[in-house]
Amino acid sequence: MTEQTVFITGIASGLGEKVADLSLAQGHRVYGCDNNKDKIRDFEARHANQKVEVFFCDVSDFPALEKVFQTVCEKAGRIDSLVNNAGMYLGKPLSTYDDALIERAIDVNLKAPMKLSLWYADHVRKNGDRGSIVNIASVAGEVGSSDAVYGSVKAGVIGLTKSNAMNYAPEIRVNCVSPGLIEDTDIAREIPEYRYAEYKRQELLDGGLNCESVAGVVNFLISNNARSMTGAIIRSDNGCYPR
Ligand SMILES: NC(=O)c1ccc[n+]([C@@H]2O[C@H](COP(=O)([O-])OP(=O)(O)OC[C@H]3O[C@@H](n4cnc5c(N)ncnc54)[C@H](O)[C@@H]3O)[C@@H](O)[C@H]2O)c1
Known part of the structure; x- marks a missing residue:
């Protein structure tokens, strides 16, 4: 490969x-960013060499x-895939958000994927490459969500995926993974208990939904096996809320 x-x-x-682990296991080179210094330190310890x-x-x-992305462009040259994964979930009612928090949730969940997609598409096209974006x-x-801000921005991510699939074709495939409640995450630990139970009650498959199984779908979408797919919203959710 x-x-x-x-x-x-x-x-x-x-x-x-x-997603990084599966990519590394496939022999790929991986770059990324994160806003948590402790988590970065632990990640680096787990991924030494x-x-x-x-x-x-x-x-x-x-x-x-933008600076980070430009640095990666200079180091890597060709970037085959962008995964817009970073997200922010607070699990609280709209009435408890102030304007600054709404702005932040929009910036993290929606505006950042918009900006990165734009810079990524410019980079790929300038180099005459082909590429792929996966939005989460x-x-x-x-x-819908009991947290209306989160429900809104994630609906926006789906709209962004479909729009950019049109805008960036034929050079760049743009797809989206829509996970259910992923059990081994900090977000799952934030979700109100009654909502957690409701998601689990809705799942058709048993065995839990974990990061590894969702990452498998992301890695399929960035792989050549998904070369015919763009504008797709792929669910990785154990069949919860069949739709
Ligand atoms: N966990 C779930 O149940 C679930 C379900 C559906 C969708 N999602 C989506 O999947 C994606 C990943 O979720 P997760 O549960 O792994 O998230 P997480 O909260 O565990 O965070 C993943 C990583 O992103 C980093 N991060 C968070 N905010 C950031 C920011 N502003 N800038 C840079 N890095 C940031 C965190 O430090 C962390 O290392 C998100 O977009 C989330 O909305 C999660």
Whole structure:
């Protein structure tokens, strides 16, 4: 298999780390960013001497994000895939958000993937390459969420995927993974108990939903096996809320 280069936001733990692990296992070179210094340190300890480099950056700090992305472009040259994974979930009612928090949730979950996709598409096209973007949405963006801000931004990620599939064809495939409740994540630990139970009650498959199984779908979408797919919203959710 030829080596690919993958850039992943929110790489240091959760789903992002598993996408990195599967990519590394396939022989790919991985770059990523994360806004948690402790998690980066632990990630680096777990991945010593592997083909992965992580930059400290909050994806909502757009000048810093652009700098990181440009650095990766210079180091890597060709970047085969961008995975817009970093997300922010607070699990609270809209009435408890102030304007600044709404802005931040929009910046992290939606504006950062927009900006990165734009820079990524410019880079790929300038080099005459081909590429792929995978955005991470959520079942919450399809069926709604008790957290209206999260439900709204994740619906936006689905819209962004479909729009960019049109805008960046034929050079760049743009797809989306829409996970259900992933049990081994910090987000799952934040979700109100009654909502957690409701998601689990809805799942058709047993065995739990973990980062590794969702990462498998992400890695399929960035692989050549998905070369005919663009604009797709692929669910990885044990069949919860069949839709
Ligand atoms: N966990 C779930 O149940 C679930 C379900 C559906 C969708 N998702 C989506 O999947 C993606 C990954 O979720 P997760 O559960 O692995 O998340 P997580 O909260 O565990 O965070 C993953 C990583 O992203 C980093 N990160 C968070 N905010 C960041 C920011 N502003 N800038 C840079 N890095 C940041 C964190 O430090 C962490 O290392 C998110 O987009 C999330 O919305 C998660």
